[in-house]
Amino acid sequence: MDAHELNHFEEIERYLDxxxxxxxxxxxxxxxxxxxxxxxxxxxxxxxxxxxxxxxxEELKSLLQKxxxxxxxxxxxxxxxxxxxxxxxxxxxxxxxxxxxxxxxNNQPINRxxxxxxxxxxxxxxPVLMGDSNANLANAMTAYKNGNYDYAxxxxxxxxxxxxxxxxxxxCSFELRxxxxxxxxxxxxxxxxxxxxxAKYYLxxxxxxxxxxxxxxxxxxxxxQVTDHPYREEILKLSKESYFANSL
Amino acid sequence: xxxxxxIEEIKAGKQxxxxxxxxxxxxxxxxxxxxxxxxxxxxxKDVFQDTVIAFYENITSGKLQYxxxxxxxxxxxxxxxxxxxxxxxxxxxGNLSTDDDIKAILIDVAQxxxxxxxxxxxxxxxxxxxxxxxxxxxxLFYYExxxxxxxxxxxxxxxxxxxxxxxxxxLKKVGEQVIKLSxxxxxxxxxxxxx
Numbered sequence: 001m002d003a004h005e006l007n008h009f010e011e012i013e014r015y016l017d018x019x020x021x022x023x024x025x026x027x028x029x030x031x032x033x034x035x036x037x038x039x040x041x042x043x044x045x046x047x048x049x050x051x052x053x054x055x056x057x058e059e060l061k062s063l064l065q066k067x068x069x070x071x072x073x074x075x076x077x078x079x080x081x082x083x084x085x086x087x088x089x090x091x092x093x094x095x096x097x098x099x100x101x102x103x104x105x106n107n108q109p110i111n112r113x114x115x116x117x118x119x120x121x122x123x124x125x126x127p128v129l130m131g132d133s134n135a136n137l138a139n140a141m142t143a144y145k146n147g148n149y150d151y152a153x154x155x156x157x158x159x160x161x162x163x164x165x166x167x168x169x170x171x172c173s174f175e176l177r178x179x180x181x182x183x184x185x186x187x188x189x190x191x192x193x194x195x196x197x198x199a200k201y202y203l204x205x206x207x208x209x210x211x212x213x214x215x216x217x218x219x220x221x222x223x224x225q226v227t228d229h230p231y232r233e234e235i236l237k238l239s240k241e242s243y244f245a246n247s248l
Numbered sequence: 249x250x251x252x253x254x255i256e257e258i259k260a261g262k263q264x265x266x267x268x269x270x271x272x273x274x275x276x277x278x279x280x281x282x283x284x285x286x287x288x289x290x291x292x293k294d295v296f297q298d299t300v301i302a303f304y305e306n307i308t309s310g311k312l313q314y315x316x317x318x319x320x321x322x323x324x325x326x327x328x329x330x331x332x333x334x335x336x337x338x339x340x341x342g343n344l345s346t347d348d349d350i351k352a353i354l355i356d357v358a359q360x361x362x363x364x365x366x367x368x369x370x371x372x373x374x375x376x377x378x379x380x381x382x383x384x385x386x387x388l389f390y391y392e393x394x395x396x397x398x399x400x401x402x403x404x405x406x407x408x409x410x411x412x413x414x415x416x417x418x419l420k421k422v423g424e425q426v427i428k429l430s431x432x433x434x435x436x437x438x439x440x441x442x443x
Contacts, residue, residue, distance in 0.1 A: 006423050013416060017389075043367070045423045049390050051371045052383075056391040057301060063263060064270050064297040071271060127354060192366075 008038050012045050062227045069236070112243065116209045119238050121231055123171055123198065126164075137165075144168055149175040163193035170202065181206050201231050208243065217247050224248070251315045258307045261392070270300045273320055277327050285331045287338075295334050299327040309393035370430040374422055382418045389415055 006012075014020050015028050032039050125145045128138045140155030153172040159165050163186075170183030184206060187199035200219055207216035223235045239248055257265035277299075278292045287295065303326055306312040315322055375383060381403070388399045396408035396415075405411040 006420060006427070009416075009420050009423065013419060041423070041427075044371075044426050045419065047367055047371050048375070048419065048422050048426065051368065051375060052386050052390045055372070055375065056387055060263065060266070060301050060304065061297055063267060064300060067267055067271055068274075068293055071274060 006041050006045070008041050009045075012038075012042050015042075016045060016049055058228060065232075112208055112211060115241060115243055116205045119205055119234050120174070121198075121201075121234065123168075125168070140165075140168070144172060147175075163187050163190050163195060167193070167195040167199060170199070174202070174206070181210065197226065197229055198231070201229070201235065213243075213247070217244065220244065221248060251319055254319055255307055255312075255314065258304055261308070266300050266304050269303070269319065269323065270296070273323055276320075277324060280324065281327065281331050284328075285335050287331060287335060291334065292331070295330050296327060299323060299330045302326050302330065305392075308391075367426075367430055370426050371422075374425045374429065378418070378422065385411075385415055385418060386422075 011028065015025065020028060032042055125141050128141050128145070136155065136159055140152050140159065143149075143152035143155060149172040153169060153176065156165050156169045156172065166183045167187045170180045170187065173180035173183060181203065184199050184203045187193050187195050188203045190196055190199075193199070200223060204216050204219035204223060207213075207219065220235070220239060223229060224239055226232075226235075229235060238244070254265055254269070274293070274296050277296050278289055281287060281292050281295070282289070285292075300323070303312075303323055375386075378386075385399060385403060388394045388402065389396075394402070396411045399415075400406070400408050400411035403411065405414065
């Protein structure tokens, strides 16, 4: 392809915009199978058009998901006068007890370990098939899925250290209560890894566990911006935990 | 809000209107659909989101000009279809058990790991760096499916013709930028295609 040029722009645009006659369309589609260079330019422009649609839809979807949070937070209650006062008194007693408990526990060191355990998401691993071409990876993955982390780790360790392998080594290490940060950080820093988003989430929890609060806060701030993160719900919930109070 | 104002608001690109519809009817829809489709509450939230988005798209694209029933009836009609498609897809996923299915999935996973949708990533990046006004023009045309006349009047262009020229320029610019940024990848894909 010539220097960043689109040599067939006009016709591709006419096709994408639905301006061709049926006959023209058929001829154009035939050419797509015959001319790799045309096909390549078509793929680029077609994915631009698709992405515009996908992004917009995702934007609307996340708008509605935010509405879900609002709706689910405050159940609608229509209470009569007497019941209202009953609830009000009950609520204020609960509040007083809650406050006492809160003040008491707030003076205790926060149990970071428990917090991390509560937010740690089990990654289900990749699918494994009998006769898989990469038998060693399949073997390690099966062990991981069965919760045999010690064995899985030793199997992963013997493989070429791709981002996939590093990622699962990190997850095994966490389960084995060994240092997982080194592995997970490498994946979290790898912009080409499909595991990057999840790795960042795990890394943030690992920082919490290690009480590297500043690093955890920095990552969590970044994660909050990612509206389509697979662990979006957990991220939003976590950001309200007292560990992060006033620091985000 | 009357039918007419809802349609007008959505046509004007006001997202608040669908937000309001969603909030107003979500729980009622969930209650209705839980009985009839046996889907979970979380699944039905997802279904109803897609329903409201489909409704929005029907209006912005001009497929739906006016409503001869109330909004709720119409929304629920779309919702029923969405729920039954969702259910069918779930059943299909459950049936993906033949070796061939699983093999195909594994191949996809392997490819995904080799080239994690790099083209898509580049396209996303280029689009996100586009000036807001220019992105809006592409959105109005390719997502909301508005006519060039409508877009010209929204964006303050003299006429449909000059609007069309501008849209072409933007699309071309984006395409060229994508090619520039993903040259290595495209060469590889081309090579795979030819061999």
